[in-house]
Amino acid sequence: MWLAGWLMAPVSAADAALTDGAADASALIAAGRKTAGFCANYHGQSGLSKYPDVPNLAGQNPAYLLRQLDAFAAGRRRNDFMEGLVKMLSADDRAAVVAYYASLPVTPSRAAPGPGAEAGGRAFAQICAPCHGKDALGGNEFPRLAGQQSEYLRINLMRYLHPTKERSYGPMTAAVMRLGEDKIDAVVDYLSSLDVPRD
Ligand code: HEC
The missing domain is CATH 1.10.760.10 (Cytochrome c-like domain)
Structure with missing residues (x-):
């Protein structure tokens, strides 16, 4: 499975700790579903955002998502709210929530294409x-x-x-x-x- 491939090749120190015990991607996804409770007000529990200026996370590539969480934690990508929230998540929480959102299906934010x-x-x-x-x-x-x-x-x-x-x-x-x-x-x-x- 695509997610397993990602888990076998950790992209940062944040998920390296988790990889040992993460042979079972479904357990990781289940843990991530709980952590996603912190994110759901904006990104939606299903990863489809409730606001046009807040990104959908459903189906996003896990390596990319994890890098962004790490960037917020390190202050390389600035956003007061996200920086505060991400710092409350352990490395395991971050990897789990990323695995959860990455596993979800996506629907387009717009039903019909715009004029351009x-x-x-x-x-x-x-x-x-x-x-x-x-x-x-x-x-x-x-x-x-x-x-x-x-x-x-x-x-x-x-x-x-x-x-x-x-x-x-x-x-x-x-x-x-x-x-x-x-x-x-x-x-x-x-x-x-x-x-x-x-x-
Ligand atoms: C050389 C490779 C490259 C090219 C060419 C490129 N991108 Fe990107 N793009 C990236 C990478 C890598 C990131 C993540 C960067 C970061 O960490 O901020 C990114 C980020 C983005 C994001 C932010 C996505 C998000 O979820 O926050 C958008 C939007 C985007 N690109 C759109 C475009 C568009 C539109 C074009 C063409 C005009 C384009 N990109 C061309 C590599 C590229």
């Missing part, structure tokens, strides 16, 4: 697909974008374009510069309506 979806799809195929995959499913450290909340996508693309402590990653800055600020909406229209299964 076609042009956005073309730009995505050219500039973004080499890293995020042709179906925007990502993989390992590349986040899944398919079906993500539109406002969350827009806010984060703007953050990469003008990096601050809230978010910065050089290759993403370069990619959004290549895309151009005026095409951000089109790419968001495309991504938020994608309905592609994870596997």
